[in-house]
Amino acid sequence: MTMKELTVVKIGGNVIDNPSALDSALKQFASIPDPKILVHGGGAIATELCTKLGIPIVMHEGRRITDVETLKVALMVYAGLTNKQIVAILQKYACNAIGLSGADGDTIPATRRNPEPIDYGCVGDVDPAKINAVMISSLLGRGMTPVFCAITHDGNGNLLNTNADTMASCLAAGMSSLYCVKLVYCFEKAGVLENPDNEDSVIPIMTHERFEELKKSGVVSKGMIPKLSNAFFAVDHGVQEVEIKGCDDIAKGMGTIIK
C-alpha cells in the first residue's frame, strides 16, 4: 500500500517577528497541497513580555529555564497571540487552519524533563511513538490543517514548554506511521550554508558523514547543530525527507536536503 504524502513545515522566530514576512510565508504555506501541518516557534514577543512584566530570563547553556511565570508567558504568546494570528491569516488564504497545543485532543503528550542534573522547569520531552497520529489524521481527513505551537502536556493537568524544532521532528516522525512525511524547516537562511556570509553557498545534500565533517571543521556551528540533529532524528525515525530552507521559499525552490 502506498501511503499518502504529508508535509510538516516548521517556521521559526524571525519570520514571526515580521508581520509582512509572516503573511507572505503563510500565503506560500497555504498553497502547499493538503494534507499539511504547521509548527511554529516563538519569536521575540515572549522575551519582550517577560521584560515588561519583570520576569527574569534564566538560561543554562543557551537554553531557557521555564519557571511557572515564564510558562504562563509562553502560553499567552505562543498558544494565544501567535497561534491565533497565524490561524486567522491562513483562514484568509483559504487554508482551514486549526490552532493546537499538544494538550488539545491529547495530540502530543510529553514527559516533564528529569530535574537532574539540571532542572529546566516546566519543559516537556516528546516521544514520537506517543504522538496521537490517529487523532491528528482525523483532523487532516476533515480538510483541516493543524497549526501547532510548541506547548505540550503531561496528562496530569500540567502544561509544558517544548523546543519547536524538536517538536516538529518528533511530530513528523510520529506521523510517519500513517503517512509518507516530508519535513521542512524554514528559517532566515536559504539552507545550510558552506559560507555563512554567502546565500549562494547552500549545501544541497547533507548526510550523517558530511554533518560530522562540517562540525569538526566548524562550518556548521551554534544553532545549526541542534537543528541538523533534529533533522537527522526525523530521517532516522521514518520521515521520508527533511529540507532546511528559507522562509521565502516554503512552497518552491531548494534548500539543503537531509538524508
Next chain:
Amino acid sequence: MTMKELTVVKIGGNVIDNPSALDSALKQFASIPDPKILVHGGGAIATELCTKLGIPIVMHEGRRITDVETLKVALMVYAGLTNKQIVAILQKYACNAIGLSGADGDTIPATRRNPEPIDYGCVGDVDPAKINAVMISSLLGRGMTPVFCAITHDGNGNLLNTNADTMASCLAAGMSSLYCVKLVYCFEKAGVLENPDNEDSVIPIMTHERFEELKKSGVVSKGMIPKLSNAFFAVDHGVQEVEIKGCDDIAKGMGTIIK
C-alpha cells in the same frame, strides 16, 4: 428522527479566577455525558495584564472598547493562558478537550460590529446560522470536547473579541440544527434569585412574561438582564432548554430553567 442530545456549558469569570473552584467545576463538567462543549469567559487576568502593560481600559455603557492592544491581551489571556489551562485540567479528568477560538477550523465566523454610532473596536457579532455545526460535529463525533474561548474572526485575517455569554447562546442555537441542545450558564449564584441576598430564593422557571415583570419590578437588573436575554435568544432559536445555575452544580442540582 430523534436528534442526539448535546450539552453546551458556559463558565464565567469568577470561577476562572479561583484555581480550586475551577478545578472542581471542570471535574464536574468532565462527568457530563458526551457530546458536550464548554465556553469560557475571561476573568480578571486580562484586566490585570492590561494594567501591568499600561493599556487603558476604555468602557462605554458598561462595555469594553477593544482596541488593537486590548485585543492582543484578550488573545493572550483567553485563547492562550486560560484556554490551555482548562484543556490540560480536563485532560487530567479523562475528558478529551480541544481548545478552540472561532477562527480555528472556521468554527465560529463573525462580523465586526458596525462602528456607528459607537465604535467598539475589534468586536465581533455572531450569527447562529453561520456557526460551522458540521465541523464542530465532526470533532464531537471523534470523542473530542471543544473548549471555546470567546474569540472569533472575520475570515479576512482579523480576530475579534466576542461576549462569552452571547457566543454560548449563538453556538447553542447554531448547533440545534444537528442536536437537541441544552445550554447551561454557570455563574456565582445558584440561579436567578428573587432576593439577591438569599441563595435559597432561586426562581425555578423563567418565562418571557415573568422576565418582563421582574425587569419592571427591579428584581432582575444589571448583568442578569443581558444573561437572561441571551438565554431567551437561545430558546427562541431552537435550543431545547436553558438553565442558569451555580458553578458548584454543573452536573447536578437545579437552577433557573428558562423556557
